[in-house]
Amino acid sequence: MDPYTSFQVPTGDRPKYTGKKLVMLSPDASMKNIDAEASGAALRLAPSSAYKSHEEDYIKAFEEGDGIVFEKFRIAVINANHEEQIKSLLYARRSFQYEEPERYLYALDGPRSSNFGVLLWQMLCRLFGIKKDPPEIDPDPAPKDPLPESPPVFENTGEAYWGLHALDTLANSFTGKGVKLAVLDTGMYLAHPDFASRQMVTKSFIRGESVDDINGHGTHCAGIAVGGTRGESGIRYGTASEANLYVGKVLSNAGVGSDSGILAGMEWAVEEGCRVISMSLGASVEEDSNYSNIYNELAGMAMDMGTLIIGAAGNDSRRSQGRISAVNHPANCPNILAVGALDRRSEIADFSCGGLNPNGGLVDIAGPGVEVFSSWKTPQEYAILSGTSMATPFVAGVAAQLLEAFPEATAREVWDKLVDQARPLPLPVRDVGAGLVQSPK
Template sequence: MDPYTSFQVPTGDRPKFTGKKLVMLAPDASMKNIDAEAAGAALRLAPSGAYRSHEEDYLKAFEEGDGIVFEKFRVAVINANHEEQIKSLVYAGRSFRYEEPERFLYALDAPRSSNFGVLLWQMICRLFGIKKDGPVTDPGTKPKDPPPVSPPVFENTVEAYWGLHALNALSTSYTGKGVKLAVLDTGMYLAHPDYAAREVVSKSFIQGETVDDAHGHGTHCAGIAVGGVRGDNGRRYGTASDAGLYVGKVLSNEGVGSDSSILAGMEWAVEQGCRVISMSLGASVEENTAYSNIYNELAGTAMDMGTLIIGAAGNDSRRSQGIVRPVNHPANCPNILAVAALDRRSAVADFSCGGLNPDGGLVDIAGPGVEVFSSWKLPQEYAIISGTSMATPFVAGVAAQLLEAFPEATAREIWDKLVAQARALSLPTRDAGAGLVQSPQ
């Protein structure tokens, strides 16, 4: 079967908000005080721990009460039609600090044809002497761009697919052994033959759906992060092949989730001891839009607990048409490592979002993201797709390698090492951050 696969939910048809509210709680607020204050406003909020032991039960908190409190992150999610109660609780200024609308989030992917667009644009630039960035204006708030260097070109070989050569992964002895890595996505096709000998810890946070991936996106991302070799030819496609794989299904089989399912998956991953969380999901944002303070705070809390969150920058750009769009939510949060996508010629992918918003929203690093081979749901077994979704698990896999090399390092130190060891490219930091992610040597 042809391994090339393209899929994309039309962005114009995607709803943005669920109607629920996220509320940030005071870090020292006890559940007793939260319960008492909520009850005073005629709200019943359930602690996430009461639902944690049952598959797919987190959403029951919204059916049996008015919302849920994710205890580790001190974030509440409250049902729609309680705006006045929430305002009164926030105004009181005790346990309830501020609120944001709950968003829908989506699997981030890009059509295969997007690579043609960037190649065409590069050819036009060479013919007419146009700068590669086209008419897009630089906001002037990012670090100085790196000096020009010759862009490397990577190819598939009998040993491995091109993305691993881009990482220089075949030259390292680190495989992520002993490191727990979580992929929060559409789940995973657990019966895939390449993972028959692997232990996979999994949990679904989508009511009515098991963790099995009927979409394909999550299986592809998991394979990039921690997969091994292709069963029929022995060619390697996974980055940290010995890392512990934790799969949280936070997006449905249609590739759609909400902040509630994402927060549930993140809390679960932290509780499981995962040092790295890979999230190839997001929601589009406009220019000059502020990042989510709630996600930024909880990502900072996760780092304090030892967990690094890595997110996809998004695929809204059409660079071949001179259009660059801002980094998506939640990767636009300063405490989430935002990953852009490159092709095998070390050029920025046509679809890859850029660091346009001065208040957060920067691209931190880049990874392989155009025509990337990895595992897929059966019967196809494998697919070659494109997106910042593919670049993100490459970076997550390298983070696991670094944690094997530096097991006592903090999450912030691993972030710094990823950035410091990236391969410098002749690309604006707005588009590729520190450069191409590299495995530790």
Template sequence: MDDAADGMTGRYLLVLDDDFLDDTDRARVAVQEVCGGERPATTREGAPAPGRPRLFPELGVAVAELSPQQLAAARADRRLLGVEPERVRHAIGLSEEYLRGFRDAAQFLHAQLTAGAVAAAQFGDTEELTWGLQATGVAESPETGAGIAVAVLDTGLDLEHPDFAGRDVETRSFVAGQTVQDAQGHGTHVAGTACGPLAPSSGRRYGVAHEARLMVGKVLGDDGTGTDADILAGMSWAISSGAQIISMSLGADVRAVSTAYETAGRRALAAGTLVIAAAGNNARRSAGNPGFVGVPANSPSIMAVGAVDPSLAVADFSAASSTVDGGQVDIAAPGVDVHSSWPRPQVTRTISGTSMATPHVAGIAALWAQRTGARGQQLWAQLVQAAQRLPLPASDVGSGLVRAPGA
């Protein structure tokens, strides 16, 4: 099957009409009426009691349990732009399917090299820098991300990691019963790429926007999965807390665009916040399968990031554009053999995925935001205009390789 059978939570996402976006009290009343009289909790009130509806005012989206009668009424309610089942999403790059794809990619690349079909890699890690920072021009950029807030929504962060010691990191967990502490590793790795230090405690530099204000929202649990409600709560928190950029290396292999995520992305752009998400790792190009961009990256208002390898070829696992409106890859970034931070005691690790490409774009977006003052849609345009064109189909890499502002 093309689309993953993501688990349903039994709840529903309610997308309110734009008229309710700037009126939290009115939005709360509307949700309360749809849900049979129970007052919804907002993001600012913390975790609600089980079964209680939740409202994310900055997004105009709510999540609630509905009876069959309430569901039918909600779908006919003109105050709602959409009603859709809430699903469980995952950190992109953690599944067995991904691991098989990484193995296939390595075998495919080896076969090409053996046959002389491709040249040796153009880039490689040095003692000073990862290949990704070299390829994207980060090392030569005078910008640092200072004054720009980047929110990483993932599995959290190793709060005692030596490379973040003394860093003022704003954190919040949206996963019930779990702290922000990262027990999985994925979140620490992507946060490191986006906003890691200029001078790590050991080894090469791997972080892009080392002076950005780092915000870490734990929206995926220690098993690498999370609900739409927790992810949307993280997005709402990030926007209300002033994030100019949201990095999300998460999603699901579902072709259909989610009304909730598209509306959230559109409203984020209007608020001056650019949402950047991983295109997905469901391709098997070596086997003739280009894959497709999944939720939430296939939302027209969310920037979808594909992955390239050190020779600037599209990664074997990197999803290609699909035919749905918004299902295109918008830009590409280093996503193969990416070295970054990892929870102690390992401290650093090298892994691959569009998850690793996404924080490169988020960090570089912070550099452009610092230089030009661009926000929201203008920042999106800045990134795609500055991208390095590659001799690859736009369906694979969008506008090309993301590039940092030069000296």
């Protein structure tokens, strides 16, 4: 199936692989050498630089040839039915180093129905004054430094929704002004009234679909990252309200994409000079599985180029049922900042994935991710959602604030500042990493 084709997510198990291959190229690979070697294997590979002028151009590279080469990241995506040619190229080990299967990726919506039991328990606790929480599962045995005895509780106010209070954003004047921040997701509801005066740079990488967001997920994430206030109410919900928004539609209106579309969006964002990329998307992985070496190398190269990639840890856990799942692809890569989700009581969200895999797959930091208010598609224009998808753009917005405060900081330095300034919590490092993300002071 073509990675750019929009389709409804099937019930039951989601498909994992597209049939295409991702191939990492050698550091000294050039299109001239790649062309010569691919020609010998009867492959026609197009450079991504030749397909920049229109949204459909990346798709043409797949339709008119056998794959595409993302030159900036030295990654080739080769269409299905070329197993023998790929083996031949990998065996030669000149420009072609190693390969991985291309995956489908999905918008990381929170499990709206599965949270009912947890929300009901919390409501009963508040109603009847019950102090005891559901029992912790699989506690982290590692010793910890002394932490605050009572984790903070945050509420919505007339000034801002609870997520921004959790970040302590209102205590500073940083708005991410002038910082380019990319949200790679299902697009953006371009006519949203809260963004009427905002300039956006947009591009779609989905066949037959404009950037306009019919799903809503991308609009919600963009609002958290760079939105402002809700209509004329003055209630703030966006983190970096003056950052420059770049919207890459890499997931269809059904909330589905593939590695090649994500790679195209990432390359575009880096070339546009975005300092932060927020990706609330992913694919489930098994415990004890390895992360993608290709994505990890790509993220490392992006950091060297000045771009920090921030990814959602995933929503596969059901902690109230005794199950913690591993951090999703691609956030499980060591060079991608993985974000877990917290509720307003500073507790780990029931669905938030944990750092189970010692070989990568750690949670680096946590953000507000339960019952988060933000912008939404027409006609509602606003929605309250839960998920590590919501926590991720909060962290991305704080990264933009840090870059406003420290414009000369490298991507790695921004990463370090995010984790160093995080608010410690009396929770396992496995679940929240350094703790609750905090705006710069």
